[in-house]
Amino acid sequence: MVGRNCSTWVQVSQPPRAEQQGQLLGAFDEKAYLAGKQLKPGDDPYREHAFNLQESDRLGGERAIRDTRHYRCASVNYDADLPSTSVIITFHNEARSTLLRTIKSVLTRSPASLIQEIILIDDFSSDSEDCQLLSQVPKVRCLRNGRREGLIRSRVRGANAASASILTFWDSHCEVNADWLQPMIQRVKKDHTRVVSPIIDVISLDNFAYLAASADLRGGFDWSLHFKWEQIPIEQKMARSDPTLAIRTPVIAGGIFVMDKSWFNHLGQYDTHMDIWGGENFEVSFRVWMCGGSLEILPCSRVGHVFRKRHPYDFPEGNALTLHQVSQCQMTPSVCHLNFTSLEEPPPRECPPRRCHHRVVCPRRNTRRAAEVWMDEYKQYYYSARPSAQGKAFGSISDRLTLRRKLNCKPFRWYMENVYPELRVPEQEAVSSVLRQGGLCLETRGTDALGLAECRGIGSIRPQAQRWELIEPLLRQQDLCLAISAFTAGSKVKMDTCSAKEPRQKWKPKGTALQHVVSGLCLDSQTPTGPLVVTQCRPQMASQSWEPQIIT
Numbered sequence: 001m002v003g004r005n006c007s008t009w010v011q012v013s014q015p016p017r018a019e020q021q022g023q024l025l026g027a028f029d030e031k032a033y034l035a036g037k038q039l040k041p042g043d044d045p046y047r048e049h050a051f052n053l054q055e056s057d058r059l060g061g062e063r064a065i066r067d068t069r070h071y072r073c074a075s076v077n078y079d080a081d082l083p084s085t086s087v088i089i090t091f092h093n094e095a096r097s098t099l100l101r102t103i104k105s106v107l108t109r110s111p112a113s114l115i116q117e118i119i120l121i122d123d124f125s126s127d128s129e130d131c132q133l134l135s136q137v138p139k140v141r142c143l144r145n146g147r148r149e150g151l152i153r154s155r156v157r158g159a160n161a162a163s164a165s166i167l168t169f170w171d172s173h174c175e176v177n178a179d180w181l182q183p184m185i186q187r188v189k190k191d192h193t194r195v196v197s198p199i200i201d202v203i204s205l206d207n208f209a210y211l212a213a214s215a216d217l218r219g220g221f222d223w224s225l226h227f228k229w230e231q232i233p234i235e236q237k238m239a240r241s242d243p244t245l246a247i248r249t250p251v252i253a254g255g256i257f258v259m260d261k262s263w264f265n266h267l268g269q270y271d272t273h274m275d276i277w278g279g280e281n282f283e284v285s286f287r288v289w290m291c292g293g294s295l296e297i298l299p300c301s302r303v304g305h306v307f308r309k310r311h312p313y314d315f316p317e318g319n320a321l322t323l324h325q326v327s328q329c330q331m332t333p334s335v336c337h338l339n340f341t342s343l344e345e346p347p348p349r350e351c352p353p354r355r356c357h358h359r360v361v362c363p364r365r366n367t368r369r370a371a372e373v374w375m376d377e378y379k380q381y382y383y384s385a386r387p388s389a390q391g392k393a394f395g396s397i398s399d400r401l402t403l404r405r406k407l408n409c410k411p412f413r414w415y416m417e418n419v420y421p422e423l424r425v426p427e428q429e430a431v432s433s434v435l436r437q438g439g440l441c442l443e444t445r446g447t448d449a450l451g452l453a454e455c456r457g458i459g460s461i462r463p464q465a466q467r468w469e470l471i472e473p474l475l476r477q478q479d480l481c482l483a484i485s486a487f488t489a490g491s492k493v494k495m496d497t498c499s500a501k502e503p504r505q506k507w508k509p510k511g512t513a514l515q516h517v518v519s520g521l522c523l524d525s526q527t528p529t530g531p532l533v534v535t536q537c538r539p540q541m542a543s544q545s546w547e548p549q550i551i552t
């Protein structure tokens, strides 16, 4: 084996042979379709689609691409009786050559029995023939929106029209690689609550080269809710003995995934009040995890996508958006050259860090809806990272909140602890205050008791006893936190070892009162000598008034 020319190891996913073409495309005239719209000499090839149209057109309706999977994927077995899928592709003014390659690659590189249909949703493109003509291709259906809806409502329309029990969502400028579909359907067949994505390879927007993406990535985000590809945590990477196994991912990129249709419907499809583009991938990702499902990337399934640096289309409600500098190319996975020099050695996949500076559109409205419905108290970190989001109206979310209650979904805290513990909560600046009631201050005495005493400033003998850190929901002094001893009125309040999960320690401000979150009772100094208790909240009462005064 050793010493063989590496090129012999490179598998190529071939386009269909000429005799298969007829059955594949039926009455559809591929040449006429592509010739019907072409770049005029002298036109900027990037202008209309934000990729090099000339190169895409030159490739035509199909081409061979490199099989970028790990070699072990080729020997994985799948059930013979996998269910079929409806492929749903939404598009707005897609180039004919990229759209056609998307469709043809699905038809040629998937087992025919697994493709029930391809549903195209033409999201009010300027030329209705782009879609219409394609409906001559066997299995292809074309639905045209009567007005621009955006990709979210378009996908829901496609899903509602689908006849297969499994849905496959797509962008309109993709090419699938060898055997991409079987791993996806197999995973969903085994457990219908799984939502699965392929590794998304990179199709160069300049020369349309098909490039292998790193196989060690998963979907993540930062607090400004920007999607990014990130390395799998090192412990998980070490534990991966088999490179063909699924990778759990906190979020999906959004464009290419397979989901059981009844599970999609059960979980509330999409938030159809989201417009045009963006944010829906967070919404669906949080919802799937928090409401009982899971998200995976399947390394034996690879699909290429043309990653662009700008949106080639307009956003009709431009004021819903804000432009700012971020790393749009974070969205493009790192590409690493697979060097198949040996079958035993996995190919090197370390990628250099990239620096990216492009302008991107940030859909505040959609993202705000996702944050408001799903992120609970953690949405504050989104707003701190994106202060401009706070001002923008986001419409009513009551339907989505009802859905969340009805599905009995877990809190975002659960998601943070179990799905994405690597996402660090921003350091909160610990601000120390005294809690003043008239001329007296709340202080600790001995190990766990509390009382009121004359306020002492800095430099006093026991400044610590009156110094509180207010980090919602905790009121702390070093490792000790203010806690109730029971959930009933009149119960004593004492100090206890801090734990943000402990319901007895959760407080929130209510005017100048301090309310215990779970019991709804308020901190009360019934007698100045102590002990401190909780009683029914009466905001006007002096014994419940605690004015924080910051000390340095």
Ligand code: LR7
Pocket (backbone or CB within 6 Å): 090, 091, 092, 093, 094, 123, 148, 149, 150, 151, 154, 170, 171, 172, 173, 200, 253, 254, 255, 256, 276, 277, 278, 279, 280, 281, 305, 307, 308, 311, 313, 331, 332
């Ligand atoms: O108004 C519109 N109507 C549409 O039908 C706007 C767009 N679209 C179509 C469009 O033609 C395309 O097919 O929607 C699809 C996605 O739009 P793109 O390709 O312009 O954007 P994108 O590649 O940045 O899309 C990524 O983010 C989106 C956020 O809403 C969606 O989740 C896309 O599905 C997602 N694409 C992918 O995840 C592919 C992998 C890339 C990554 C990361």
Ligand code: MN
Pocket (backbone or CB within 6 Å): 171, 172, 173, 255, 305, 306
């Ligand atoms: Mn895309």
